[in-house]
Structure formats: structure tokens, C-alpha cells
Amino acid sequence: MSQSSANHRREGFDRRWFLNSSSVAVGAFALPTFPSSASIAADKPTRRGRAEQAIVILLQGGCSHLDTWDLKPDAPAEIRGEFQPIATSVPGVTVCEHLPLLAQRAHQYNVLRSVYHATPSHEAAIHWVLTGYDYPGANTSTRNRNIKPSMGSIVAKALGSDQPGLPPYVCVPDKGQLGDRVRYASANFLGMAYDPFESGLPPSDAKSAFRMPPNLSLGKDADLRRIDHQLSLLRQLDRFPRALDAAGNMDGMDVFQRQAMEMLANPATRNAFDLSQEPVALRERYGNTRVGQEAILGRRLAEAGVPFTLVNFSLNQDWDTHSNGFQTLKATRLPEFDRAVSALLDDLQDRGRLDSTLVAVITEFGRTPIINKTAGRDHWSNVFSIVMAGGGLKSGQFLGTSNSRGEVPQDRPIHINDVLATIYGQLGVSTDLVHYDDGRPVPVLYDGHAIPELI
Numbered sequence: 001m002s003q004s005s006a007n008h009r010r011e012g013f014d015r016r017w018f019l020n021s022s023s024v025a026v027g028a029f030a031l032p033t034f035p036s037s038a039s040i041a042a043d044k045p046t047r048r049g050r051a052e053q054a055i056v057i058l059l060q061g062g063c064s065h066l067d068t069w070d071l072k073p074d075a076p077a078e079i080r081g082e083f084q085p086i087a088t089s090v091p092g093v094t095v096c097e098h099l100p101l102l103a104q105r106a107h108q109y110n111v112l113r114s115v116y117h118a119t120p121s122h123e124a125a126i127h128w129v130l131t132g133y134d135y136p137g138a139n140t141s142t143r144n145r146n147i148k149p150s151m152g153s154i155v156a157k158a159l160g161s162d163q164p165g166l167p168p169y170v171c172v173p174d175k176g177q178l179g180d181r182v183r184y185a186s187a188n189f190l191g192m193a194y195d196p197f198e199s200g201l202p203p204s205d206a207k208s209a210f211r212m213p214p215n216l217s218l219g220k221d222a223d224l225r226r227i228d229h230q231l232s233l234l235r236q237l238d239r240f241p242r243a244l245d246a247a248g249n250m251d252g253m254d255v256f257q258r259q260a261m262e263m264l265a266n267p268a269t270r271n272a273f274d275l276s277q278e279p280v281a282l283r284e285r286y287g288n289t290r291v292g293q294e295a296i297l298g299r300r301l302a303e304a305g306v307p308f309t310l311v312n313f314s315l316n317q318d319w320d321t322h323s324n325g326f327q328t329l330k331a332t333r334l335p336e337f338d339r340a341v342s343a344l345l346d347d348l349q350d351r352g353r354l355d356s357t358l359v360a361v362i363t364e365f366g367r368t369p370i371i372n373k374t375a376g377r378d379h380w381s382n383v384f385s386i387v388m389a390g391g392g393l394k395s396g397q398f399l400g401t402s403n404s405r406g407e408v409p410q411d412r413p414i415h416i417n418d419v420l421a422t423i424y425g426q427l428g429v430s431t432d433l434v435h436y437d438d439g440r441p442v443p444v445l446y447d448g449h450a451i452p453e454l455i
Contacts, residue, residue, distance in 0.1 A: 049428030050392020050455075051358040052162075053302040054155070055309050056423070057295070057341070060126065060177055061317030062384075064367035064377050066406045067329055068096050069385040069398075070113045072369075079369050079405055082326045093398050098334035101342035107396040108345050108354070109389035110454060114400025114409035117365070117416045120379035122317060125364035126177050127184045130310075132420045132445045140181035146188050149435070151420060153187035153194040154444055155308040158429045163305035165269040167197035170301050172294050172311045174198040179316040189437040196310065199273060199301075202293035206283035210275040210293070272304035273297070282347070287339040290315075295340040299347055302357050307427065313337065319363060325376035345389060358391025358426050362419070369406045382408050386419050391426045393454045417448025425450040 066072060071085045071094065085094035088106035095103050095111075102109075119125050123138035133148040149157075156168035175185040175196050187194035200213045271277065275297060286292035291313045298311045321328055341361065348354040366384030367377030383402045389395060400412035421431050424444060431445040 049426045050356070051390070051426040051428075052356040053305070053307055053309070054358040054360065054391065054423055054427055055298045055302050055311060055344070056151070057298075057311045057313055057359070057361045058129075058177075059319045059337070059361065059363040060312060060314035061320030061363075062122070062125075062365045062367060062379055063319045063363040064321060064325065064329070065113065065383065065385040065402070066367060066369060066377070067326070068099065068334070069111045069387070070402055070406055071096060072404065072406050075369075075405055078371050081371060083330070090396050090398065096334065098330050099338045101338045105342055105345055106398075108349070109359075109387055109395060110393065110397045110399060112386045112388065112399050112414050112419065112451070113402060114383060114412050115386045115414045115416055115419060116383050116409060117381050120365060120381045122178060122320070122364060122379070123182055123184075125379075125381060126182065129362050129364050129416055129420075130184045132417050132448065135184075138182070138184075140178060144182040146184040146186055148442065149188045149190045149194070150185045150196075150310075151423065152185060152196055152308040152310050153190050154424070154433075155427060155429055156187075156194045156196075157190055157435075158433065159307050159427065161305065161307065163268060166272060166305050168306065169194065169196045169308045170199055170306050170310070171196040172199045172297055172301075172309060173201040173315075174312075175310075177312070177314075185310055189442075190435060199297060202275065202290060202297055204290040204293070205288040206280055206286070206293065210273070210297070212270060212273055268304065272301055272306070275300070285339075285347075286343040287336055289336045289340070291336050292340040292343070295344045296347070299344055302348075303351065303353060313340075321367065322372065322376040322378060323374040325367075325371075327375075341387075348390060354390040355392060356390075358393065358423060359387075359389045360419070360423055361387035366406075386414075386416075388419070388422070388454065391423075393422075393426065397453060399451070399453055414451060415448060417445055418451050421445055421448035422450045422454055425455065 066079070067081055067083050071083065072080050073085055084097045086097045086100065086103050088095055088103040090106040093106060095106070117125065117128055119128065119134060121138065123140065123143070124135045127133065127135040127138050127146055130150050131146055131148040132151065135143065135147055137143055152169040159168060161168040171185055174180070175198060176183050185196055198213070200211065202210050275283065275293065278296060278300070283293065283296055286296045294311050294313065298309045301309045319333060344359065345354065348357050348359070363384060365379055365381035368380045372378055383406065400414055401410045402408065403410040424431050429444065431443065431448060433444045434441045436442065
């Protein structure tokens with residue numbers, strides 16, 4: 001063995017030994033990776049968008065457009081389903097009877113009823129709505145990680161965090177979908193520095209304490225000065241040649257170390273996740289449910305200054321109503337959703353933050369017009385509905401329609417990439433921005449334009 005090879009192996013051994021022998025350092029390195037505001041200040045673009053933050057709520061599984069925002073009361077029984085339309089605060093517009101609170105607030109948001117894309121597969125469709133790119137053949141075993149950066153990671157890289165110690169991108173409760181069988185909310189080739197921070201699972205009622213993310217907790221005997229000294233030693237031990245690190249993983253670790261220190265040392269970080277600071281009465285307005293507590297946590301993070309928060313209302317494909325769909329929707333899904341989102345809009349409005357906080361409710365696709373034999377609906381990507389509010393957008397618009405059977409857009413078709421382009425545009429992120437994957441240019445979006453009626 002050459003002397004240089006021996007030295008290289010010794011350096012690797014020293015690094016592993018140091019990590020394994022320091023419980024505090026290991027605890028710090030359990031944190032996810034994202035850039036510190038100081039590390040990107042030099043090349044951080046000036047914000048040009050109306051929105052300062054975005055809260056994107058994912059109804060994973062595929063929310064039925066025909067049973068929520070786009071009812072067809074005059075269609076045959078096998079299409080119209082069991083639910084009745086009710087009037088809203090927008091004259092002439094109706095929504096499902098099981099969304100009474102949101103019906104009263106229709107003037108606060110927009111519904112896009114003619115959204116579409118080209119895949120009825122959960123995996124590929126989730127990848128599309130989270131990244132703007134199709135992923136043919138996506139599955140839960142061999143193709144279960146995103147091949148393009150997620151929207152949150154793009155925002156994290158483009159804008160960074162406005163507040164020291166706060167991550168620019170958070171997933172509530174985590175970055176997994178389909179029961180964590182796929183993970184399409186990550187940074188991919190942008191590098192680990194732009195992966196999301198995971199909040200962990202909030203409680204399912206308004207009075208229980210939220211167990212803070214373990215990565216924000218220091219041991220009783222931990223001393224920040226000692227941690228800083230250990231990280232300094234680690235930097236000296238780490239002599240991995242950056243020129244050989246084409247993927248940028250080591251640079252991501254460098255960024256991570258700085259941000260880990262900021263988060264551990266800054267009480268504002270833990271405060272942003274601390275639901276106990278919210279009055280119980282306000283938490284109850286959001287609902288004694290997990291989705292309600294996720295929604296108020298999303299508001300806390302946005303208010304603290306996190307630019308992009310992805311809130312997954314589904315632990316698995318909870319909106320995948322193939323069987324007994326109407327009972328499931330009216331008993332749990334719709335009442336919980338109605339209360340949580342209406343409270344979120346009210347809360348942001350009361351705090352004077354709705355105009356600067358974009359709220360989008362997305363789903364990977366809709367459901368089939370024809371009700372199946374088990375009282376449910378199956379996958380349908382030819383047309384579905386998306387809700388958008390705040391963030392400098394106009395409001396009270398129900399854009400586009402589907403045909404009389406809810407099968408395809410009848411007028412004003414809106415591709416899902418137009419929805420993503422609108423979110424990016426309101427945040428001030430150019431969709432023409434190009435990143436490079438092993439030398440190959442990859443635009444933020446290959447297609448898609450902001451929806452002019454909303455801006």
C-alpha cells in the first residue's frame with residue numbers, strides 16, 4: 001500500500017472514530033441538511049414575488065373533485081354520488097355540503113376546477129405534483145426516490161432562509177408519501193444541503209404537547225462551546241478532496257455543520273416548532289385532529305419565516321377512496337379538512353399574513369366520474385381540482401370547468417405545471433432558472449406558466 005493510500009485510509013478512520021466516539025457530535029449530525037442563511041447570503045437573489053412564504057397542503061391519495069369542489073347534481077346517479085351542493089360566499093358557486101366552513105369563506109380562496117396531467121399512477125403523479133416532472137415507471141421499490149428536485153428544495157436553494165437558525169424547507173410530518181414507501185419531496189442532485197427538515201408527527205388533539213423534533217434537543221450535559229470545539233476538530237480531520245466530490249455531498253456536510261450549530265444555539269428554532277405556545281382555544285379551532293394540528297404547525301413555521309412548508313394531511317394514501325368512499329369522506333376526511341383549512345385561512349387573515357403567505361391545497365389526481373361497485377371512485381388524472389389562496393393572489397375565483405360528467409376540462413384547461421409555476425412566481429423563483437445534473441441542464445420547470453387570472 002502506498003503512503004498516500006495509507007494516509008487517506010487513516011483520515012477516513014479518524015473521521016469515523018471521531019463521530020462514533022462523540023455522542024454530542026453524533027446527535028448534532030442527526031440533523032437534516034440545509035443551507036445556513038449566512039452561507040448563501042452572497043448569491044441569494046432579491047425576492048421579487050408577492051409571497052414571503054408558502055404552505056402547500058398535500059391530500060395524498062387523490063381527492064375526488066366530484067365530491068368536493070366540482071359536484072354534478074344534474075348528472076346520472078352513477079356519476080353525481082351521494083353529496084348535495086350548497087351555496088358559497090361567491091354568488092352562483094356551490095361546493096359539497098360537507099365543506100360548510102369553507103363554503104362561507106369561498107371569497108378568500110380560488111378553486112381551479114380544470115387541472116390535469118397525464119398519469120393515473122400514485123407514484124408518478126405524486127412525483128409530478130411535487131417536482132413538476134413526470135416519472136414513468138415510478139414505483140415503491142426500485143424507483144421510490146425523486147429523480148428531479150422537489151419544489152421545496154428548489155425554493156430552499158433559490159431563496160434560503162430569512163431567519164438564522166430556521167430551515168428554508170420543512171415537511172410536516174416527514175418527506176415520505178404512500179406510507180413512506182416513496183420519498184419524492186427531497187433535493188436529489190441539488191445536494192443534501194437542500195433536503196427538508198422533518199417536523200415529526202404532531203398530536204391528534206389540541207391539548208397534548210407536541211414532542212419536539214429530537215434533532216432540536218440537546219442532552220442535559222451538552223455544552224454549545226464544547227460542540228463548537230468538536231466541530232472545529234472535525235473540520236481539521238476532514239481532508240476529503242472537494243475536487244473529487246462531484247455530487248457536492250461534502251459541501252453539503254459543510255453547510256450542514258454550520259446550520260446545525262445555528263439551530264442548536266438559536267431558541268427561535270425550537271420556538272417555531274413549539275405548539276405549546278399556542279392557546280388551546282386556537283388549537284381547538286383547527287380541530288382535535290392530527291390534520292388540524294399539522295395545519296397550525298404550518299402556520300407557526302410560516303410566521304416564523306420558513307419560506308416553504310409542505311404539510312402532508314395523509315399518513316398513507318388517505319384520500320384514495322376506492323371503497324366506501326362516501327362514508328369515509330363525510331365521516332372524517334371532509335369535516336377534518338374543512339375545519340383545519342378554514343381555521344388556517346382565518347388565522348392568517350387575523351394576523352395580517354394571508355396576503356404574504358400563499359396557501360395551496362394540492363392532490364396528485366382526482367377520482368373517476370363513474371362510481372365503482374364498492375361505492376368508491378378510482379384514479380383519474382384527466383381533470384381534478386386545486387385550491388389556492390393568499391400570497392398576493394386574487395381571490396374568490398372558481399376557474400375552469402369540467403364537462404357535465406366531470407371527465408375532462410370543458411374550458412380553461414390548466415396543466416399542473418401552471419399551478420407550480422404560479423407558486424414559484426409568487427415566491428419570486430424564476431421557472432427559467434437552470435440547475436445542472438452531472439453537467440446536464442435541468443430547468444426548474446420544463447413547461448408551465450403562471451395563471452394570469454390569479455395574479
